[in-house]
Amino acid sequence: MNKVSVKAGESPMIFIENLQKSFGNLKVLDNINLAVSLGEVVVIIGPSGSGKSTLLRCIKYLEHPESGRIFVEGQPLEPKNRSFRALQQEIGMVFQHFNLFPHMTALENVMEGPITVKKMRREEAEKIAMDLLGKVGLADKRDEYPSRLSGGQKQRVAIARALAMQPKVMLFDEPTSALDPELVGEVLTVMKGLARDGMTMMVVTHEMGFAREVADRVVFMDGGRILEEDVPLNIFKAPRHERTKSFLEKIIA
Amino acid sequence: MDFEYMKNLIPILGLGAVTTVELTILSVFFGTLLGLILALMKISSNILFSRAAGFYIYVMRGTPLLLQLFAIYYGGPSLGINLPPFVAAVLGMSLNSAAYVAEIIRAGIQSIDKGQMEAARALGMTYGQAMRRVILPQAYRRLIPPMGNEFIALLKDSSLVSNIAMVELMRVAQQMYANSFKPIEVFTLAGIYYLLLTSVFTVVFGKMERRFSVYE
Ligand SMILES: Nc1ncnc2c1ncn2[C@@H]1O[C@H](COP(=O)(O)OP(=O)(O)O)[C@@H](O)[C@H]1O
Numbered sequence: 001m002n003k004v005s006v007k008a009g010e011s012p013m014i015f016i017e018n019l020q021k022s023f024g025n026l027k028v029l030d031n032i033n034l035a036v037s038l039g040e041v042v043v044i045i046g047p048s049g050s051g052k053s054t055l056l057r058c059i060k061y062l063e064h065p066e067s068g069r070i071f072v073e074g075q076p077l078e079p080k081n082r083s084f085r086a087l088q089q090e091i092g093m094v095f096q097h098f099n100l101f102p103h104m105t106a107l108e109n110v111m112e113g114p115i116t117v118k119k120m121r122r123e124e125a126e127k128i129a130m131d132l133l134g135k136v137g138l139a140d141k142r143d144e145y146p147s148r149l150s151g152g153q154k155q156r157v158a159i160a161r162a163l164a165m166q167p168k169v170m171l172f173d174e175p176t177s178a179l180d181p182e183l184v185g186e187v188l189t190v191m192k193g194l195a196r197d198g199m200t201m202m203v204v205t206h207e208m209g210f211a212r213e214v215a216d217r218v219v220f221m222d223g224g225r226i227l228e229e230d231v232p233l234n235i236f237k238a239p240r241h242e243r244t245k246s247f248l249e250k251i252i253a
Numbered sequence: 254m255d256f257e258y259m260k261n262l263i264p265i266l267g268l269g270a271v272t273t274v275e276l277t278i279l280s281v282f283f284g285t286l287l288g289l290i291l292a293l294m295k296i297s298s299n300i301l302f303s304r305a306a307g308f309y310i311y312v313m314r315g316t317p318l319l320l321q322l323f324a325i326y327y328g329g330p331s332l333g334i335n336l337p338p339f340v341a342a343v344l345g346m347s348l349n350s351a352a353y354v355a356e357i358i359r360a361g362i363q364s365i366d367k368g369q370m371e372a373a374r375a376l377g378m379t380y381g382q383a384m385r386r387v388i389l390p391q392a393y394r395r396l397i398p399p400m401g402n403e404f405i406a407l408l409k410d411s412s413l414v415s416n417i418a419m420v421e422l423m424r425v426a427q428q429m430y431a432n433s434f435k436p437i438e439v440f441t442l443a444g445i446y447y448l449l450l451t452s453v454f455t456v457v458f459g460k461m462e463r464r465f466s467v468y469e
């Protein structure tokens with residue numbers, strides 16, 4: 001499948017306007033503005049503590065933004081709106097520590113969203129879940145509990161679980177950071193496949209190879225701000241900010 | 254020791270033991286229901302709920318069960334509530350047990366990794382769905398050992414209801430002693446019954462714990 005590009009005049013998939021977030025006195029997100037188009041892959045990089053996770057968590061409303069607005073396909077994401085839950089479900093999220101449900105098998109993990117949230121019939125949910133497990137290469141692990149899976153397998157199940165809700169956007173918060181180096185590749189491969197299929201993605205990662213190869217745009221964050229954003233080539237070859245440069249030197253060295 | 258007398262006592266005290274088990278199982282059942290509600294109230298972000306639950310737990314754990322039983326059985330009638338001993342006993346033990354169970358359940362829920370609630374919410378579940386489908390099923394297994402302890406403590410504490418005219422194992426033992434003046438025989442046998450019951454339930458809870466730990 002080819003990547004779908006934004007048509008002129010169409011709302012971006014995600015639009016973030018003046019987003020602010022503090023924890024106590026600590027300003028963690030400082031006036032964030034960002035637009036992500038349909039089918040676009042945006043990789044977010046930056047030093048630890050720069051607010052990358054908080055940004056994704058605000059989009060998923062695991063944290064409540066303090067001020068500013070988030071739009072999904074042009075519609076404001078506001079808990080008081082009736083469309084809130086529906087809009088929320090358009091956004092899938094994958095966590096650094098997988099957070100699979102340990103009391104459910106791989107298959108049950110993937111079926112859980114459709115059954116509990118979408119009230120789908122079991123047979124139908126199972127069909128979707130099996131398709132997705134196949135897609136992430138784990139059809140044969142359907143009946144395993146997470147404790148019996150490797151980190152890479154767990155993260156692939158977690159991706160399938162998020163996809164089962166048929167989101168339009170996927171957020172990844174350091175999906176490979178908790179993995180042994182030899183298991184990183186299998187997760188990145190799944191993510192690349194998703195990108196190729198046209199999924200809109202926001203990915204926080206330290207995998208610069210992935211950013212180079214897959215990202216349409218790289219966003220560099222520091223101290224709760226977006227310092228610069230550009231196509232990977234420009235960010236990696238000619239970063240405009242000293243901060244970006246020194247961060248990249250540190251991470252690539 | 255009069256072993257012949259003890260042999261005759263076995264079925265008599267046995268009936269009392271059956272009542273003791275009934276009392277305990279019913280009280281743990283209702284105590285767990287109320288305890289779950291109290292635990293959810295206590296961890297809720299609603300300050301009114303969490304304060305109310307906290308106060309209830311504070312009072313029930315800070316006063317003797319015997320006093321609570323007296324309040325219900327002897328205090329009830331002056332408020333126009335006349336309860337038969339069995340109902341008063343189950344009510345008192347349930348209300349008391351709920352406070353302890355609430356703390357057990359609260360600790361169990363809070364021991365579940367925060368990422369579990371987040372993952373559930375991220376899938377679009379409501380708080381209630383996340384609790385029911387994700388958090389509580391994981392907490393159950395961790396709850397079995399402390400709930401087993403609570404059950405056994407309650408089984409022994411149920412001897413207190415002999416003070417509100419409830420005829421259970423302890424009360425039967427007291428009656429038999431008053432009839433025979435054979436304290437060694439009567440109370441030894443009653444002790445053996447209690448030991449037997451606590452041992453059986455220890456084994457049962459151990460089995461349950463193993464059965465529920467399949468996925469770890
Ligand atoms: N729940 C929280 N309470 C208080 N401080 C937090 C919380 N979450 C994150 N922070 C702080 O916010 C800052 C940004 O955190 P985070 O978004 O996790 O950064 P990153 O993902 O870029 O490493 C850090 O200083 C972190 O300590």
Ligand SMILES: [Mg+2]
Nearest residue numbers: 052053054174
């Ligand atoms: Mg982070």
